[in-house]
Amino acid sequence: MDEQIVDSMVYRLFREPDAFDVVVAPNLYGDILSDAAAALVGSLGLVSSVNAGDSFFMGEPVHGSAPNIAGQGIANPIASIRSGALMLEYMGYTEPALKIYSAVDNVLRKANVLTPDLGGSAKTADVEAAVLLELGA
Amino acid sequence: MSALRSLVRGAPLAQSSLATRAASTLSVGSQRIPSARTPTKYGGVYTVTLIPGDGIGKEITGSVKEVFSSLNVPIEWEEYNVSGETHGSEKLFKEAMESLRRNKVGLKGSMYTPIDASAHNSWNVALRQRLDIYASLTLCKSLPGFPTRHKDVDIVIVRENTEGEYSGLEHSSVPGVVESLKVSTRAGAERIARFAFDFALKNGRKRVVCVHKANIMKLGDGLFLNTFRDVAKQYENSGITTGDMIVDNTSMQLVGKPGQFDVMVMPNLYGNIVTNIGAALVGGPGVVPGANIGRDFALYEPGCRHVAKDIATQNKANPTAMLLSATMMLRHLGLDTQADAIAGAVYKVIEEGKVRTADVGGSSTTSDFTKAVLDQL
Numbered sequence: 001m002d003e004q005i006v007d008s009m010v011y012r013l014f015r016e017p018d019a020f021d022v023v024v025a026p027n028l029y030g031d032i033l034s035d036a037a038a039a040l041v042g043s044l045g046l047v048s049s050v051n052a053g054d055s056f057f058m059g060e061p062v063h064g065s066a067p068n069i070a071g072q073g074i075a076n077p078i079a080s081i082r083s084g085a086l087m088l089e090y091m092g093y094t095e096p097a098l099k100i101y102s103a104v105d106n107v108l109r110k111a112n113v114l115t116p117d118l119g120g121s122a123k124t125a126d127v128e129a130a131v132l133l134e135l136g137a
Numbered sequence: 138m139s140a141l142r143s144l145v146r147g148a149p150l151a152q153s154s155l156a157t158r159a160a161s162t163l164s165v166g167s168q169r170i171p172s173a174r175t176p177t178k179y180g181g182v183y184t185v186t187l188i189p190g191d192g193i194g195k196e197i198t199g200s201v202k203e204v205f206s207s208l209n210v211p212i213e214w215e216e217y218n219v220s221g222e223t224h225g226s227e228k229l230f231k232e233a234m235e236s237l238r239r240n241k242v243g244l245k246g247s248m249y250t251p252i253d254a255s256a257h258n259s260w261n262v263a264l265r266q267r268l269d270i271y272a273s274l275t276l277c278k279s280l281p282g283f284p285t286r287h288k289d290v291d292i293v294i295v296r297e298n299t300e301g302e303y304s305g306l307e308h309s310s311v312p313g314v315v316e317s318l319k320v321s322t323r324a325g326a327e328r329i330a331r332f333a334f335d336f337a338l339k340n341g342r343k344r345v346v347c348v349h350k351a352n353i354m355k356l357g358d359g360l361f362l363n364t365f366r367d368v369a370k371q372y373e374n375s376g377i378t379t380g381d382m383i384v385d386n387t388s389m390q391l392v393g394k395p396g397q398f399d400v401m402v403m404p405n406l407y408g409n410i411v412t413n414i415g416a417a418l419v420g421g422p423g424v425v426p427g428a429n430i431g432r433d434f435a436l437y438e439p440g441c442r443h444v445a446k447d448i449a450t451q452n453k454a455n456p457t458a459m460l461l462s463a464t465m466m467l468r469h470l471g472l473d474t475q476a477d478a479i480a481g482a483v484y485k486v487i488e489e490g491k492v493r494t495a496d497v498g499g500s501s502t503t504s505d506f507t508k509a510v511l512d513q514l
Contacts, residue, residue, distance in 0.1 A: 007413040008443060014392060014417035028350070032410055035385040039392035064386075 010036055038062045043117040045076025046108075048083035052090050059087035073123045076115040078104055081131060103134035183470050186236040186243035187214040191221055192444035193454035193503075194246025200456035200507040201244065201463045207511050210467065210475050215240065221249035221260055230260055237268060242435050242470065244463055247442045258305050261442065265298045270431035271325065272332045273298040273408060275440030276461075277415035277425055282488030283497060290418050293342065293400045294440075295333040296408025297361075298429060300325045303405045321357040321404065326364035332430070333402035334372045345369070347381040348403035348411060361404055388414060416441035423455030423496040424487075426462040428469075437466040448495070452502040455494040457483055460510065482513035 004012070006029045012019065013033065017040055025033055038047040044063040051058040061079030069075060081104060089097035107113060113130040114120025122130075189198040195218075205212055217233035220226050237243045250259040264270070273296040279289055306318035333345050347365040351358035362381055369379040382390070384407045390397065391414045403411060416425040427440025439458035448454055460483050467476035486492055492509040493499025501509075 007409045007441075010388070010410055011413040011417045011422065011441070014414060015421065028406075029410075031385045032388045036388035036392050036414065039389040044389065 006033075009033065013037060014040070034062060043076065044079070045115060045117045046078050046082075048079050048081075048086055050083065050086040050090055057087050057090040059083035059085075073125065074116050075124050076117050077124050077127055078108070081128075099135060100131075103131050106134045107131055182211045182213050183242070184213045184215055184240050185466070186233065186240045186245075187216040188219055188233050188243065188245040188248070189216070190219070190246025190444065191249040192247065192446045192449040194248075194444070196450070196452065196454050196503050197439075197456040197459040198244065198246055200503060200510075201459055203507055204460065204479055204510055204514070205463070205475075208475055208478065208514060210472065212470075219248055219260065221251070221257070227257070230263075234264060234267065237264070237434060237436065241433065242466060243437065244459075244466055245436060245438045246459070247438070247444045249444045249446070262303055262305070264436065265429055265431075266303075268431060268434045268436070269299060270429040270434050270436055271297065271299045272329055272430045273412075273427065274336070274430065275412040275415060275425060275427040277412075277419050277440070279419050280424060280487050281484060282490050283420055283424075285418060285420055287395050287418055290395045290415075292395065292398045292415050292418075293336065293340075294408060294412050294415055295329060295336065295400060295402040296412065297325060297329040297402075297404050298408075299405075301357075301405035319354070319357055321360050323360060323364050326361045326404075327368060330365045330368040330402060333400055334368060334375075334377065337377050337400045338372070338375055342377070342400045344378045344380065344399040346379070346398065346401050348384050348387045348401055348407050349381060350384050350407070352383060358404065365402065384411075387411065391415065391418065412441050421455075421496045422458060423494065424457045424461075426458055426465055428462065428465050435466070435469050437462040437469075452504055453495050454503050455496050456503055456506055457487065478514060479510070482510045485513050486510055 006025070009023075009029075010033065013036060017037070023033065034049070038044050041047060047062040049060050049062050051060060059080075061083050063079055066075060081100065085097040085100035085104075088094075088100070107127065107130045111120075113122045113126050115122055115124065115127060187198060187202075189195045202214065215236045217229055217236060219230045219233050245261075245264075248260045250261070251257075265273075273294075275294040275296070277290055277292040277294065279285065279287070279291065300320050300322060302317070302319045304318055304320040306320065307315055309315045330347070336342070337345050347362055349358040349362045351362045365381070366379075372379075384403070387401075387407075388410070391411065395415075395418050401411065412425075412427075413422075416422045419425065422439060422441035422443050422445075425440040427438055427442075429436040429438065439462055441458070445454060461480060464476040464480040464483075467473070467479070486506065486509045492501045492505050494501055494503065494506055
């Protein structure tokens with residue numbers, strides 16, 4: 001366990017992200033840190049989150065509403081799918097959650113169905129289909 | 138912000154307020170600061186307050202003293218070894234502040250602030266607040282010859298230095314519950330916004346963006362943002378574009394696409410965080426110069442402020458940031474030739490890449506780097 005002042009935290013996060021495992025922070029710092037960290041993994045379209053209380057769980061992709069690409073069918077659904085799985089996990093449905101994570105990981109690993117934010121040209125529906133295929137397989 | 142123009146014994150200050158400096162020139166060690174302060178100059182020598190600070194402070198300011206003396210820079214240091222770690226430094230701190238009031242110009246490292254609530258508050262913050270040094274400038278620029286994840290980063294961060302989340306006002310009405318007061322004033326917001334725009338104008342910058350969280354702190358950050366927008370209207374015909382961005386999105390954009398940023402202005406806490414991201418982008422706190430500018434005083438220190446206790450006294454620290462901040466100070470004093478020479482030498486050493494301290498991936502020592510700079514001169 002360790003502590004870090006937020007300013008050196010953001011600096012270290014950018015320079016040596018693999019040094020960190022679990023980070024706990026108050027509201028404002030968490031807001032800033034989670035966005036900065038999300039940008040480190042390649043695309044916001046991949047990053048999921050869950051808002052967890054004692055009896056209520058709400059999955060939420062870290063990205064915003066992206067009005068500039070809305071309605072074009074090219075949004076990356078992975079963040080949302082993973083957020084759904086996170087929610088399931090917190091609700092106690094671990095097995096389905098794990099299956100979903102695994103399916104998404106396979107799609108990413110194969111790397112032939114990727115939306116534009118990841119450098120590909122697939123559509124949202126294509127990625128969805130690919131994940132379903134992995135789940136069915 | 139009125140320009141104080143009073144005559145000083147000796148030659149008048151060589152400050153051309155109309156000189157705009159292209160940000161891409163090698164002499165990016167400092168930029169023109171939009172108001173005149175008259176530093177103490179006697180017999181052609183400037184007296185400057187020096188507060189090395191804790192941790193690596195002594196080593197990196199030592200580097201500056203060495204370089205300045207080798208060039209016979211006309212500066213006399215009034216040094217105060219204030220330490221945030223030892224008891225009883227309070228008196229020394231007051232003396233240092235008086236010295237700064239007299240000399241009007243200073244160079245400092247960071248003084249350590251204990252986290253314990255019963256210990257003293259940050260003396261770095263106290264200096265800035267009591268001397269009303271309201272603008273903190275940090276220059277994050279990609280170093281030639283030192284590749285990082287992103288190329289062509291050239292960001293100027295203007296951070297409000299005296300109010301906001303750093304008011305130091307907290308209370309606990311009920312055990313286990315603390316309320317903190319974040320104080321935002323229109324006057325504070327207005328002068329920092331004006332500083333940012335004037336800086337942009339004088340240094341040929343194209344865009345000023347306000348960073349805030351006004352969607353959540355509607356009154357506090359809302360005041361900051363609206364004041365920024367009001368000030369922006371007065372610079373409408375200057376050719377500078379403006380914008381604003383919420384701080385979490387800003388963090389993300391900085392990590393992903395920092396090339397989109399030019400001048401950024403923001404309240405105190407966000408400035409603290411954003412300057413650290415900016416420093417990470419170009420190579421770390423060891424290479425980022427900075428300044429604290431008020432109406433009456435100018436205090437120079439590295440842009441990204443860390444005491445770095447873990448590498449203190451090991452001759453490992455990178456003196457680049459302190460050296461470049463010192464050249465900014467020289468420009469402020471009108472000693473442009475020496476500033477150019479030193480900044481040029483520092484950039485040359487970095488570009489050649491043979492002498493690199495640990496923070497930038499090498500294994501050279503502080504003294505190695507200092508020697509390399511001296512060799513260039």
